[in-house]
Amino acid sequence: MPSRWPKLRAIKERLPRLKAVIQLHGPFEAFVDHEPGYFSWQKLQEQTFSSELKEELLARESRIRANECAMLIFTSGTVGMPKAVMLSHDNLVFDTKSASAHMQDIQVGKESFVSYLPLSHVAAQIFDVFLGLSHAGCVTFADKDALKGTLIKTFRKARPTKMFGVPRVFEKLQERLVAAEAKARPYSRLLLARARAAVAEHQTTLMAGKSPSIYGSAKYWLASRVVKPIREMIGLDNCRVFFTGGAPTSEELKQFFLGLDIALGECYGMSETSGAITLNVDISNLYSAGQACEGVTLKIHEPDCNGQGEILMRGRLVFMGYLGLPEKTDEAVKEDGWLHSGDLGYIDPKGNLIISGRLKELIITAGGENIPPVHIEELIKKELPCVSNVLLIGDHRKYLTVLLSLKTKCDPKTGIPLDALREETIEWLRELGIHETRLSELLNIPADLQLPNDTAALAATLEITAVPKLLEAIEEGIKRANKYAISNAQKVQKFALIAHEFSVATGELGPTLKIRRNIVHAKYAKVIERLYK
Template sequence: MDLHADSITPDSEIQQTPPAAQTPASPAAEEVVEGLSTEEPKVVPMSTQSLATTLAPADKLWSTSRDKAVKLRMEGSGPGSETPVTIHQMFLETVEKSADQTALIFKQDGQPASLTWREYYEKCRAAAKSFLKLGLERFHGVGILGFNSPEWFISDIGCIFAGGLAAGIYTTNSPEACQYVAANCEANILVVENQKQLDKILQVKDQLPHLKAIVQYKGELQQKTSFLYSWEEFMKLGEDVPDEQLNAMIDSQRANECCTLIYTSGTTGNPKGVMLSQDNVTWTARTSSSLISKNYGQEILISYLPLSHVAAQMIDIWISMSFAGTTYFAEPDALKGSLVNTLRDARPTCFLGVPRVWEKMQERMRDVGAKASPLRKRVADWAKSIGLQYNYSAMEGENWVPWGFMLANNLVFKKVRGVLGLDRCRYCFTGAAPITRETLEYFLSLNIPVKELYGMSESSGPHTVSIDEYRIGSCGKVIPGSKIKLEKPDEEGNGEVCFWGRNVFMGYLNMPDKTEEALDKDGWLHSGDLGKFDKDNFLYITGRIKELIITAGGENIPPVPIEDAVKSELPIISNAMLIGDKLKFLSMLLTLKVTETLQTATAAG
């Protein structure tokens, strides 16, 4: 595939013109399924003048250069036609509406602390000035290495305000992996949490020619050098940078330019830097928030999943910003047991848990249930059967409440929600990995529907979502304003899932070959996942193209359904991997669920 302007056919070419004069962006495709919004979206008319000030000139839908703008996949009407905005514009709108409302809640020196949206915005501006003072160059990186905190958020947004590219780095990365990301994004500045993370960077500092400064945001500095700053020192650095200088930088930014990099896991090679534009971020955040938020300024979220992952970053920072939500920060040991305490304190209205989080909750509740009296066990079993009946009926659109549901709700469901801190949570989500049907049905029986999201870094996070309508095992329907098609479906309807929409990424930084593999000549993003639709257009992921096992007899076997079936039948199994490519037989590797203790950690070294 040729990634040049002349490779875009006239039917698929996207003109940066007002929607009234623009043809629909997506190419024709028989297997395309469009998202339908539950409410009529507000379409803001976009004048030529507003486009000229919002978008930079561009002639392609993709780019692998940090400083090149791209065309947007604009639609002629509906959510896909809404006016592109920058991150600063979205943030400022929230501040204007909710200046004195609480934005962030965290612990400072062991005591509760908070920032209003006005204070949060001002700290991001202060950080941006300090980045400029340290010499952050346009479209150069600021790497952020640490657990979720206000400083992480402020560094990310401040970097973007200052014209840089925010790049999260996993805290589990080795020094060499940190060096790769920092070198790839040509980081001028690295922001690290503590001495442990700082030591990683110091080991590879000599291999980072663009690095000018390091900022440590937790703990006392154990050494003093000309390039190392504490968070307090950093935030004061830009005090003499005039507002006019920062405002000029902010005003020069365009919605179709890169602002952040999400680095893939790199399981089959070096991580790829997924380039997201400001429009990728703001459009996805606004579209997603319109689905999950009915009460502007009243949503409550918890930040605990790694912010270097697109899902956590999109929800915790950007979706929260779009509906002026309040974000609580969990403790660093959240995934080792303290998350439930944060859940009880925050009582979120929306919560995303990766499958292992839901599995751990399930395991602990079953452990507690096993110690209950025989009478309590019978009551719980009865209530769960009622809950399962009720939710399966609701799933099919039936307005039927089984006898005893209200009693079960008062005796069991409300208490369970309260213990978990989910008593006011309207939407419980799962994503980032497959979840077993057994776990989904367990929570469904407790009247806690856990709904699946599906997407990838290259789609800025979510591309399908289950909201009010859902099916067990399905990852929902396409978000409004975007499209899905199945490439080359087989007899059973399984085909490669391909994405179209304004959430589709710009390209991989400095990797044109990899970008060509991901984006076809018409601009569709190829996920590499196999999926199929049911009669109601719910999407089901059935496997990975590269995971397909071809036996010695030539039989094509998708491993995921078999692996899921084994995990469902054997709850003690944590992971299952089917093997047998080019062999006469199939076999499976299994791992057991274990509880991490001091003894197991010592045994593991």
């Protein structure tokens, strides 16, 4: 940016490794293209180079081998210490080509992408960088505050044609749309609800492989005109492909976007597989992560009577190993080449992979029952729309408990949770006859927790004395969720509220917005212990 030039020029001497500063667009300062190390993109392209430099470039290229490490990606550390995953040039190129071959309707040279996830995440590398190169697409890099509230502005400007988002990103979009809808007139809300239902019905019919009736097609045509302005408002009207992954995506979230003519196709992958290994492209269902990409073999290790077991995969996209951790590498990749994912799932008769949990996150109660936490957490969130985060506790315990945080607004610059409740939380509370609009009023805690101060947050959590009507409503919601439990051991017995919403800024969420369970367990150990006294 032109406004940054004076600052860069002032500190350039203090940056010995900075070789050049290149500006893409004007206006240009007078010293650009005239002083060493300052270039405009146009003039840089026009430069000619000596034969020695060309030979040096060829020599460097010739020294690169396909099986050499090209990138280090650190695991998220949601259940343990992060590990450095070594990915070779061949891993990355193969995964890019494999994912690309699985996709449909690729318009080379016309695709548009928005990169907003940290590039330290393998999904951002594959979907934003490598697929962008493979499709000769335009990649727009969002600003650093994208996940704090500015992402829609970038979407409006870039108008992406393909999008990948972790579930939390789509949840944030949903929250903004729901809050905006709550301010509309009753008639407008009713019209939009019926239009969404008609669009979702049409999409569901197509997924089932059926042809919609003439009446159904006409109803969809009219309804799609009602929801189209919403897609335009969030900048996704040109987007033809929507992928989500990195964490479980609830059926409720998928249904919400289906009503906006946005079918969220789940994909599955790991840092250790160089990115995606399955893509739900030709969406025929909303429950699976799709079928294996080209060149990838999947199998279920030691399946139970329901066909469920650990997901194993093999192919050229399996990583080189963990840097400096040969014993961990041997645990993950066996001699026969199969990578043990640590994830639980099964493959349906059509070859679709269904993810059901994670082995390392699996809760084993004192009674010896294995319980995947995500399923129960999602049931509770479905019953309690005021709840933002749910964390199931119960490993080696006599019964299950949960930690809950309520939906609040956050600071758009820092990402730190604020005291003000979100509109959908306020609306839900009003239905209970509760009129508080701030978390501090609702839980009787200090309004300013000095976040990201862990000590103050824990102290406030231990002193919570919530409004009785709120506690009763939460308890009733958990009871409703417990009706879906397949055994008494899977029923939640107690809960505790947390003094603020989970966030990246306060450490409970990782860079891809997944809950860092080990961090939350350690931070709120006293709260957890109190649930078992």
